[in-house]
Amino acid sequence: MLETVERRIRVEHIMGTAISIDLRDAAVDDGLIEMAFDWLRKVDASFSLYKPQSEISRLGRGELTVEECRVEVGEVLSLCEDLREETQGVFNAWLCRSDGRLDPSGVVKGWAVERAAGILQRGGARNFCVNAGGDVVSRGEPEPGRAWRIGIRHPVQAGAVAGVVHAHDLAVATSGAYERGDHIVDARTGIPSRALLSLTVAGPSLTLADAYATAGFAMGDAGVEWVAGRPGYAPFAVTASGRVRYSDAFADLLVSGDTSRSRPSER
């Protein structure tokens, strides 16, 4: 191919996951990528449950009040509170750990990466894709006239994709139990959800796409309809019985003919 679009990819290990920034704007300085990673490292330092001295750990032990933490901590906690209400308690940052400590990690990554995308945009980046351990924000296009193509990992057939979406300005987040086992529980019951193998949510903001994917997954089958009812957000679920269920809005995003090869038509 003779395409000469400049492509810079940087990968850093932050927040317990690999975060890659794929930037296609030649005019943008490398320092901007570093600023975005700096932000993510700062978030990690404040919100890591693995670091006993992080603000969130100290807050959980009652050593700090919310007011004594940096302003972002309050912002994330108010997001957690909104989600607890919106999900009727299925998502509950105050109930999702067995020891009862505060755990906002279901929303922190999506929120932080959405903000990192904002940093890139404000710095003049127009065409980029950020992938944080499978949660993706895309802006613009990878090369003139082509949309970003974001695969949805097939939860059962290793190496296959369950679908491909085309994206210009879109966030795509996936929750699933296929790698870590049953790790998403309905906070109301404490019971892990097994009806879905994965739930992918696409929409304008990764903050909400990530949160809705987590909460919708915990709801099981009903989570697909629940996400479909969130304005601007679209679900794509792989069920334990081997079916994909997706909303009309998600169908519009799918690259036709590029869903899994083992997909007979049954609609």
Added chain:
Amino acid sequence: MPTRAAVAIVATAIAVVLLFSFKTPAQARPRTPAADVSQASPTPSASPSPSDSSAPAPTPSSSGPTYKDGQYTGQDFQNQFGDTQVKVTISGGRITDVQALQLPYDRQRSAEISQYAAPQLHDEVLQAQSAQIDSLSGATYTSDSYAQSVQSALDQAHA
């Protein structure tokens, strides 16, 4: 008390399509049968060996990124379970093989993850390339370090 009905049905059309069945279709990967992967915790004894990496490379496609031919060793990345390092082989401008040089094994849990993750991730890199995707959305774990090591190898291949 929140009621179940409150989070349930919104009148939105949902399409349903059969994606896979547990009667493994012909094109399913033989080394990772569906029934194994769909269970939450695979047993080491039932899992294939990570050293058995002989999946056929997909047919090269006409577009997408191209790389310089050669073998590139990725950086060693760590997660809480141990080290991950891969070697990527490029031939004809395409990724033709990904070999794991190191995978986490220091604890029982890590060993379980590595045993089923290695062939799976190996295929994933090849398949993702053949599907011509720019990015992959999914729940990830060991794959983070794996993807990172693959990426660092590819960054050398770009240069």
